[in-house]
Amino acid sequence: MENNELIKLAKSVSSDRELTPAATIGGVGSALIAGNGRAYKGKNIDCSCGIGFCAEHSAIAAMITEDETRIEKIVAINADGEIMPPCGRCRELMGQINFDNQKTKIILNNNEEVELKELLPHYWLEKYL
Template sequence: MTVEVLIETARKIVGKYQLSNADFSAGTVGAALLTSKGNVYTGINIEVACGIGFCAEHSAIAEMLKNRETQIEMIVAANADTIIPPCGRCRELLFQVDNKNIHTKVYLSTEHYMTLDELLPNRWEPSI
């Protein structure tokens, strides 16, 4: 799978999803990830009060986990116009789901990616 197809997959699910409050939103960001087994999982963001929403990457990772996979080859988040780099919380989640994800290609544009290792140099690791 090419990164262009992965980006297009993320953008296909972007949209305005109606929530109960006009100040809340969902689906303004879509994420798509490719696993080491070649499967693609997607997710959308949810923005609601009190910080209880979550990023599109979290949603895609949850879908992946439901299918008993943990290793991610590449991931991208996007809205209709822009590739969106993962926040620190998303970066930590990628690593903590499976330490092998340190080699995941995280796309920052259609032409440029960085590995999770490059984006998360001082990651949390449990003390032994």
């Protein structure tokens, strides 16, 4: 799947919607291509008290549900159409569920693409890689 198709898939789930005065969903959408070749998507949940989670986390959970852990490529995009790099927690999540995910390609703005390992320098689990 080309980057623009993956971006389009992430965009398809990034539309902000209020669930309750304490919770919104979809301010960020994410899509990934897994090691099994399938695409998974997810949207974030913003809740009071910090109990929500990121769109990448949601897409990864959909992938994990099918017992897949390898991520070939991933992107996240906000409701304004801006591509966002993964937060620190999502970087760790990707890195810890499969050490080969250090090679996961992260789609950034301006057609830029980096591997996860470039976003996790001096990785604390480096001795296992």
